[in-house]
Amino acid sequence: MQYMKPQTAAEVSDILARSDGAARILAGGTDLLVHLRSGAIQPETIIDIKHINGIKDITDEDGGLRIGAAVPGQQLGEHAGARALWPGVVEAFELIGSTQVQGRCTMAGNLCNGGPAADSVPAMIAAGAVARIEGPEAPRDCNLEDFVTGPGKTVLGKGEFVSSIFLPARPGAASDAYLRFIPRTEMDIAVASAAVNIELNSDGTIKSARVALGAVGPRAVLVPDAADAITGSKLEDPAIDALVRACEAAASPIDDKRGTIEFRTTVAGVLAKRAARIAMTRAQKRAGENT
Ligand SMILES: Cc1cc2nc3c(=O)[nH]c(=O)nc-3n(C[C@H](O)[C@H](O)[C@H](O)COP(=O)(O)OP(=O)(O)OC[C@H]3O[C@@H](n4cnc5c(N)ncnc54)[C@H](O)[C@@H]3O)c2cc1C
Numbered sequence: 001m002q003y004m005k006p007q008t009a010a011e012v013s014d015i016l017a018r019s020d021g022a023a024r025i026l027a028g029g030t031d032l033l034v035h036l037r038s039g040a041i042q043p044e045t046i047i048d049i050k051h052i053n054g055i056k057d058i059t060d061e062d063g064g065l066r067i068g069a070a071v072p073g074q075q076l077g078e079h080a081g082a083r084a085l086w087p088g089v090v091e092a093f094e095l096i097g098s099t100q101v102q103g104r105c106t107m108a109g110n111l112c113n114g115g116p117a118a119d120s121v122p123a124m125i126a127a128g129a130v131a132r133i134e135g136p137e138a139p140r141d142c143n144l145e146d147f148v149t150g151p152g153k154t155v156l157g158k159g160e161f162v163s164s165i166f167l168p169a170r171p172g173a174a175s176d177a178y179l180r181f182i183p184r185t186e187m188d189i190a191v192a193s194a195a196v197n198i199e200l201n202s203d204g205t206i207k208s209a210r211v212a213l214g215a216v217g218p219r220a221v222l223v224p225d226a227a228d229a230i231t232g233s234k235l236e237d238p239a240i241d242a243l244v245r246a247c248e249a250a251a252s253p254i255d256d257k258r259g260t261i262e263f264r265t266t267v268a269g270v271l272a273k274r275a276a277r278i279a280m281t282r283a284q285k286r287a288g289e290n291t
Contacts, residue, residue: 017159063169088176
């Protein structure tokens with residue numbers, strides 16, 4: 001097996017394109033090394049992207065944040081701007097693994113691994129995040145909800161990789177939240193998860209919302225009906241009930257030893273309800289701070 005550490009995105013793309021599927025990107029390696037050790041994958045070439053200029057940076061852009069594809073969880077968690085702007089995304093990413101894993105794992109890796117239960121993905125979908133894809137052609141952007149196409153599958157074509165993820169700007173009276181259910185208190189994969197991102201009008205009603213679910217289908221999904229259910233409300237009971245029903249309807253989970261279809265469906269609705277209330281409280285606090 002060959003280990004390569006290219007210095008530019010063009011080199012990465014070139015190696016990927018020439019390898020015809022036999023090369024794998026290495027970011028933090030917290031999924032890749034597990035797959036290598038188990039024998040699930042046997043790549044001929046490992047491409048370490050951490051030596052590309054700027055790929056470990058978090059930069060301000062148009063009021064939002066561009067997160068390089070090699071930024072580990074710990075670095076994002078310590079970024080005051082990210083915590084203030086997108087607390088739901090940061091809390092989702094911080095749930096991944098342990099302190100040791102946090103020192104390595106990346107959001108782009110969590111995304112590109114394509115796992116249905118990936119914690120940061122529903123939060124990024126709710127945030128309206130966008131992946132920057134580089135490859136043989138000009139760089140292109142992909143909305144996060146369109147990126148994963150099925151378990152382990154993504155929209156990445158030949159020679160393409162993710163160079164960064166963009167978290168957009170947001171107004172003062174807005175916030176987000178992420179919750180997951182796991183049978184243990186730590187170090188487990190979500191049985192169901194939900195992320196909610198809301199923006200408030202000046203009268204305290206919800207101006208717009210994005211709701212996403214994870215681990216209750218082959219990939220994390222955006223649930224527009226759930227967002228519609230709470231838009232215009234102050235999260236009164238009828239709106240919350242409609243949000244829960246929309247989330248239950250959007251869930252299509254598997255039945256396994258970690259949770260039955262019925263359990264996962266119910267929990268998805270409960271988590272969305274609780275995440276919406278947390279996002280609302282955070283948005284109200286931000287609205288207060290900005291008046
Ligand atoms: C002990 C432990 C606990 C964990 N707990 C959780 C958890 O609670 N929640 C959770 O969601 N995950 C968890 N994980 C999984 C893993 O840590 C995350 O998915 C992590 O975010 C992967 O990021 P990485 O940088 O390590 O990816 P890597 O392992 O480097 O890569 C993952 C996959 O994506 C590809 N890839 C990586 N970066 C790119 C890129 N920029 N462009 C194209 N392809 C790319 C790689 O080739 C590989 O196939 C855990 C893992 C371990 C070992």
